[in-house]
Amino acid sequence: MTEDGIFGDLGITPFRRRVSSGRPAPHLSLRFDSHLFSIDTSRSPKGSVQPDAYLITHAHSDHYGKSAMISPEAVASRETARALEIRHGRRYEGRTFPVGGSILVDDLEVVTYSTGHTIGSVAFGWETDLGVRVLVTGDVKNYENLPKCDLLVTEANYGDPWDPACRFEDDIVGFGDAVDAGSTFGAYAFGKAQRAVSLIRALGCKDPIGMDGKSLALTRELLPGFGPFSPAEENGTDLNVVTPWELSTIRSKRKYVLTGRSDLPFAQIRISDHLDFKGLMRMVERISPKAALVYHPEGRRANMMAHHLRELGMASISVSEIEDSF
Ligand SMILES: [Zn+2]
Structure with a gap:
């Protein structure tokens, strides 16, 4: 045609x-x-x-x-x-x-x-x-x-x-359980990180969210009412959203990636932007x-x-x- x-x-x-x-x-x-x-x-x-x-x-x-x-x-x-x-x-x-x-x-x-x-x-x-x-x-x-x-x-x-990879549901329940337990999430700095923060607040969690520098700058600017935020290394609670590459540098008992990538050595929670x-x-x-x-x-x-x-x-x-x- x-x-x-x-x-x-x-x-x-x-x-x-x-x-x-x-x-x-x-x-x-x-x-x-x-x-x-x-x-x-x-x-x-x-x-x-x-x-x-x-x-x-x-x-x-x-x-x-x-x-x-x-x-x-x-x-x-x-x-x-x-x-x-x-x-x-x-x-x-x-x-x-x-x-x-x-x-x-x-x-x-x-x-x-x-x-x-x-x-x-x-x-x-x-x-x-x-x-x-x-x-x-x-x-x-x-x-x-x-x-x-x-x-x-x-x-x-x-x-x-x-x-088959094109058919999925977001795992909001799994994400909510991980938030309740206190977890560090690996998410791209623009897009997925703000989706994670919006969901964390929608779930009713008011704890400070620790973030890496770039994610923090973008989230403070784009979601100003969704704090408190802090640099990940200074965060007093066990709740962090950092880039997938920084996940290994954070001391945390529970770590998850929110990407569809399977080459990272962390458990995945399916939360898609699409x-x-x-x-x-x-x-x-x-x-x-x-x-x-x-x-x-x-x-x-x-x-x-x-x-x-x-x-x-x-x-x-x-x-x-x-x-x-x-
Ligand atoms: Zn896009």
């Missing part, structure tokens, strides 16, 4: 920029009406085609905000902009909006919707001159806030229907698009999810099936 068949009627052309080696740059751009929007992509070099906006869905490094953030054309939520500044030690030069607010790109209103994936993560939605509603989700944990659309551009982190496959399908059903473009992460899972949606009768391609480039 060619993309012309899907996107021609919608008046939207997906493109990928090529880097000098000829490989496509991450992730993609959409051309429609007189606009070119780049999505979760690195900055185009001077002299090449420039987009009207670099839409940054959230501050995880595989969405390339580190590169796009220094463009005045960057568009990100206030929290995403701040997280990028803390993570990368450089100034965010683009424009910001509150999560759930809207922002004008030229004369076009782009509306944003929380996706619950990280603090500040959003989906971007807009309507073209032809009245086609486009929604770009980035990574999603909670689709309840997302509107219906005609073209859905979405993620496939757990999008392979034939991979929808699993069933969740992704419920999201697609709710949004009920005419067409879907599965864009992240590139590779097998995006290909398999696009294939599965085609089997269900929906016009769908993955990012690696985009043929046009610039």
